[in-house]
Amino acid sequence: MQHQDLPSDYFPMVIQFIVAVGFIATTMVATHLLGPKRKSKIKLESFECGIESQGNARIPFSIKYFLVAILFVLFDVEVIFMYPWAVNFKELGTTGIAEMFVFMVLLLTGFYYIIKKGALKWE
């Protein structure tokens, strides 16, 4: 009989999550309470190398950032497909390798296309 993995085994992760969130909340509250407060107009102004700021920060930016991000997500998901494969690597044997080979060839074709198109080049 194999060890049964129950949701209650994940309780340490809950504790870790609580500690992480609690640390951030505590430091934020503590710095707010302990630090000095000077609320003049000059102090509250956003500082940018001494130059007076113009407009606001919400300007539409280049689609190139989005292109890089969406390609990142695609390869991120691809790597997640490799986790269950790597865990069962020995059991799956040659079939598993052939399977992953077909998968990777199709993905690397896409990668070659991206490189050839210059999608990752920053003009």
Next chain:
Amino acid sequence: MTLSIFYFLSFLAILSALMVVVSKNPIHSVLYLIITFFAIAGHYVLLNAQFLAAVHVIVYAGAIMVLFLYVIMMLNLNAEVEPHKSVWLKSAATVAGGTLMVVLVGALRTSASVGSPLPADANIGLIKTLGKTLYKDFMLPFEISSILFLAAMVGAVMLGKKETK
């Protein structure tokens, strides 16, 4: 214990999902959506789908939300230029949403209960079991998913890349 965690996570998920819709600032909507995703990942752990929970946090709360932020920043949503919908449009949206809710409640009321939330084999959602099923029984869908990736890559490059000659 499990039941109270379930109720807490459900409360958190529904509350933050409502805040996604209600909050005026789109950036706040994205942050509330991240809380919703974490709550749903907690539900996956309760349902013995541990690998799915981890993937959900990595892909959805990590990567997809960055994309959402990018889209919001590209849309240039300022408070001044926020389009105000007319009363007609608002009431039409309320009627449409209410109809959908009535249909969903009606469908769920008559459906049979699924029984115990925990499957007989508690190891069913672990990465090893999932890998065996994915790479033996669902070999073809796995290979087809790589074609889906290829299509997504080509589509993204076609739409996002300016043609230079």
